[in-house]
Amino acid sequence: MDEVFRKIGSKLTLSQKIERRIEAAIREKKLPVGSKLPTERELCESFGVSRTALREALRRLSARGLIEITKGSGMTVTGLKIDDAIQNLNLYYDMQFDHNLIAQIIEVRRLFEPEIASLAAKQRTQNDLSDIQDNIEAFKACNPDNIQMEADLDNKFHLLIAKATHNPIVQISMEPIYSLLPRMRNLIYANVEGEKDITLEYHLKIFDVINKQKSDEAAELMKVHLHRTMDIYQKYLHNSY
Amino acid sequence: MDEVFRKIGSKLTLSQKIERRIEAAIREKKLPVGSKLPTERELCESFGVSRTALREALRRLSARGLIEITKGSGMTVTGLKIDDAIQNLNLYYDMQFDHNLIAQIIEVRRLFEPEIASLAAKQRTQNDLSDIQDNIEAFKACNPDNIQMEADLDNKFHLLIAKATHNPIVQISMEPIYSLLPRMRNLIYANVEGEKDITLEYHLKIFDVINKQKSDEAAELMKVHLHRTMDIYQKYLHNSY
């Protein structure tokens, strides 16, 4: 029997064990969102650990967005917010940002966004429509020299369409991708004469069919729109090597 | 102007400031992946803070997967792994798991997976094909009483197709979604007689067209396959209320 020599050391530090215990309790809703945790001293007592170890566990949890610690007041369980959930995903993409990733992003957008536009055409509310319209107006009025803002508004147009699906998973899936776009746009946008007008034209067309709830046409227009985007990118990529 | 009354206090604790400083350095690759950080004592000296504050910052970073701390050895910068990146996303979905979310997941799958199958048909390698084939064989051989394994294998089939696109963003986008499926399947799968054979049939068909690189047909088949899944699901939802 090798059973005799099986692992003894758990490898987990004390503070990691504490972290997991509390995380599990939150997952299982034994600690419901919004509830206050006992004070540090009380928790030390309960767990039978030093304040140091306990605090390091709490720092871990707050870094991940599971709890919120307020000096002088106490600690509360916070429902993980979207931003917390995608924070590390953003960082992940960010750290492997290269030209290869750019190509992959474009590919994903061409896969997903036509379908998203199609669903948006079905689900959009009046609220969504006015948001999109506002965005288009802002884009139209944007100073052509302000490339940063122009790119941001273009970016937001696509995000608003994702929102108009009223499916939060769609939004969460696309958000990290869109968050990378501004950095790409800056590289490219500047050098293409007349690109703004063409972009505007497509945005208007897409808005129109989403307004009229023509889902198939929305998908088709988005497909063509992104195809153009890709062309420009490839031209850029080609020139820069 | 509300500008007058904007926040003044930075509100950041010392350990949070330290966390951000180090995180920024990692982002900007001043601390490249794989490099060792100075020891705790040295960092205390550099930052001019106590060991407590510093350590709490380090705990935060390690909780998020940016650094790895080994007792007795030291600390190294680790490239954020995919699992770390989607860890909190999984938790996020997990905590708002309800029937509403299930419907949203199915909607997203119906939006994205046909396109994914289409791309997979173009990009798949021999390796992908044999992985998928192995999965289908395992599914075929799976004991019908083992519903858990059956569901897992079904799940993995779709994940393998996402992998076959050779676009990591596709994979990262879908992985959190698939991780929720097993829990749904368990609710549903058990009660449907003969479902396994039909699933198997579709998997075989899809494999065939991906093998032959017929991308349009792959998308179409996947669409029909998921349509069935939704039907079953809706039947279940209907019965249970």
Next chain:
DNA sequence: ATTTGTAATACGTAGGACATTTAAACGAAT
């Protein structure tokens, strides 16, 4: 050459002390 012992290094945990912030209770002025 392999194994074992030993010391140096670095992170992990404990416990105490004090600072700072928050929130609640209280009281005084309008």
Next chain:
DNA sequence: ATTCGTTTAAATGTCCTACGTATTACAAAT
């Protein structure tokens, strides 16, 4: 009665010292 300032208790933030424990490298013994 409302508002504003003060006090006070409670909670987290930071610092410090000390010791525990795992890792590594190197020397010594076989």
